[in-house]
Amino acid sequence: MNECHPALRFRFCPYCGSPRFTWDGEKSHHCADCGHKLYTNEVGAVIAVITNAEGEVLFVRRRFNPAKGTLDLPGGFIDLGERAEDAMRREVMEELHLRVTRADFLCTLPNTYVYDTLMYHTIDIVFHCEVEDWSALRADDDATECRFLPLENVDVEAVGLDSVRRLVGMLKQGEIKIK
Ligand SMILES: [Zn+2]
Structure with a gap:
């Protein structure tokens, strides 16, 4: 263990x-x-799969450990009393300064996350998000940079967190489809 x-x-x-x-x-x-x-129960977290008109996915680079410096998708933990969809919108605003205009539930993924030598069992709730106004886009907060990548060009092994790596792999293989 x-x-x-x-x-x-x-x-x-x-x-x-x-x-x-x-x-x-x-x-x-x-x-x-x-x-x-x-x-000990699963702790709720959210992941945003944000696509542009070309179907490319918006990736960020992690500012902090765990997996500092690796490729990631925007997201984070749900605060006490907060709805998952509101947490997703808050995290996307904090990390990318973008307002999500449409969100569809995609799937959930259990994961573990070590913070300050304590392992948290998380459940990542994944949304496919659309954005209309990209003018404010810049990486902030937990993200050091952001960029759109076509899924076929993404090296799944460059994604640092287990559940996000699994998610990107499933999106790439078409096991999870985004409309
Ligand atoms: Zn006691």
């Missing part, structure tokens, strides 16, 4: 502080002293 997995990282009960806090081998910890059960 990965050393960053919550099974190994969470060693004390968050309720009573007891070290008799054990992982069930599947999805939760249990405290032998106060009885608290702590579930």
Whole structure:
């Protein structure tokens, strides 16, 4: 098991502080002293597949770890109480200064994401997005650069995050179709 997995990282009960806090081998910890059960669930995240009129996909380069410097698609974590479609629009605005005018749900992809030596189990919710006004386009926030690439020219291995790499591979193979 990965050393960053919550099974190994969470060693004390968050309720009573007891070290008799054990992982069930599947999805939760249990405290032998106060009885608290702590579930580890998938954390929601969004990915935006933004295409232009030529059908090229807008890629960004990651500013931060994990996978700093690799090719990526715009997106990020959903905030508490936020709708996934609003998170997608917020992330696209933050990273690219673009307003999404139309979005269609494409698929979801489970993934793991290590941040500060703790592994998060994520569920990436993928949208196909259209934009009408490109005039403000520039990379910002978590992205160092952005560019349109025809899918057939994209080296799937240059994509840093597992779920995004799988997604780009599936888009390239036509297993997931964008209208
Ligand atoms: Zn406890």
